[in-house]
Amino acid sequence: MDSSPISSSASLSTPKFRCFDPTNSYTTTTPNHTPIPRHRNNYKGTLANSTYPNPLQDNPAYSVVKQYFVNVDDTVAQRIVVAKDSPRGTHFRRAGPRQKVYFESEDVHACIVTCGGLCPGLNTVIREIVCGLYHMYGVHKVLGIEGGYRGFYARNTIPLTPKVVNDIHKRGGTILGSSRGGHDTSKIVDSIQDRGINQVYIIGGDGTQKGASVIFEEIRRRGLKVVLAGIPKTIDNDIPVIDKSFGFIAMYATLASRDVDCCLIPESPFYLEGPGGLFEYIEKRLKEHGHMVIVMAEGAGQELLSESIRANDQQDASGNKLLNDVGLWISQRIKDHFKKRKMAINLKYIDPTYMIRAVPSNASDNVYCTLLAHSAVHGAMAGYTGFTVGPVNGRHAYIPFRRVIETQNKVVITDRMWARLLCSTNQPSFLDHKDVVGDENEEVPQIQSINGENHLEARATKHRELKDVTEDTREEEPPILLVNGNSHLETIMANQK
């Protein structure tokens, strides 16, 4: 029986379910204190007791593994660096196979859905959920829901077997299709209920996890014995708590490729004109090297657009704000600037969007996606529910939906990783030391989190007003490659050759 301190069996709200800590996590106050469960309300992070032996114990592939099963008491700490006598912080349930499982294999009827924007790796996750269920747990009823959330009530389904998914990880996109919008909680849960599904695997970004959380609440409200597992994907790294996700990010692509001379991201406001501005840097770089590559992440420099252009409150079907295409606007500003300075340049602007989003995943993401999928399967088989799986400080954990939807991850531009990028490109930071030092008593966040950077915005605005100070002419046309979106530079560079 599961005797985890974070899954107290003390309070039963219905005869069917055991009542659990709402976050599947707990917080300790001091190093010596016993874990204190948080919010002991009516949240249920698991179905009833796991009673069946895990079929993995008879699997020859795993019989060689010492201590293969994860102790039900094991947790993963969200904060691993803590000052003496400071709170220990939140702990999450450690992911992995349990000695006892909640479901008997033949009783499982699982389904998989992919939602939101495409991301390299979706097919790998689908493949590994199907193969994990089949080969590790002997589960043979797995259904693919086509076309995202709306597919639950409006589209077809595909039976998924290891044979069907065998090669899909070599292809981009998702074999199930995806969509934005169309989240109708009632209809989705009706469909889950009508089809007799008891394990739901939902792969998607922050919007998808929000949708999953609402479905989870409805499932609970109806008292259904259905587990819901979220697998996070994100092209823009905005899911908090987890160390990383699969997909591509302008910052990491820049760091990895070393081909980029300047990477512009929304978290780091920049300005065009005057000392320390983008134009000055472009000119310097072109004079030094004769060419340069600028990467613009989606959403970078929105604040540079005038009020009239920015007055765009449109949203996509999922409610995401539609961003303006700053890349095109900046391309024109760069051209105008150098024309005025009588310096000939040859600027090529490329917006790769789905060329990036729809490529197959790379080797490292394939392995990462496999771990995510297997962790989700182990959790679901053990009867855990309402979680997103992901690595926290390097160890996979089951993170309650609430934790991953309450905030958005951002790049912290006063962290070492952004400094590494600045160091690798040599681009200006668009900051002064005094902007960075700020309040010396301010606590450095341990994970990337939302931080108010308004002083940076103010400075960027100030510099935007500055005018050119020198005139110069050149005859050659040094090329600039401006790459927009969440860039996968290998693709871009290959397309250029």
Ligand SMILES: Nc1ncnc2c1ncn2[C@@H]1O[C@H](COP(=O)(O)OP(=O)(O)O)[C@@H](O)[C@H]1O
């Ligand atoms: N707050 C929300 N509540 C319920 N469903 C949501 C919510 N936000 C997004 N969704 C649904 O999740 C799906 C994916 O969301 P979207 O924002 O397009 O992509 P992503 O998951 O990649 O961020 C869509 O079907 C959308 O309707």
Ligand SMILES: O=P(O)(O)OC[C@H]1O[C@](O)(COP(=O)(O)O)[C@@H](O)[C@@H]1O
């Ligand atoms: O590339 P598309 O389909 O136009 O979507 C753009 C949306 O996707 C995002 O880049 C987020 O990607 P995710 O789908 O990974 O959450 C948003 O920032 C933006 O709203």
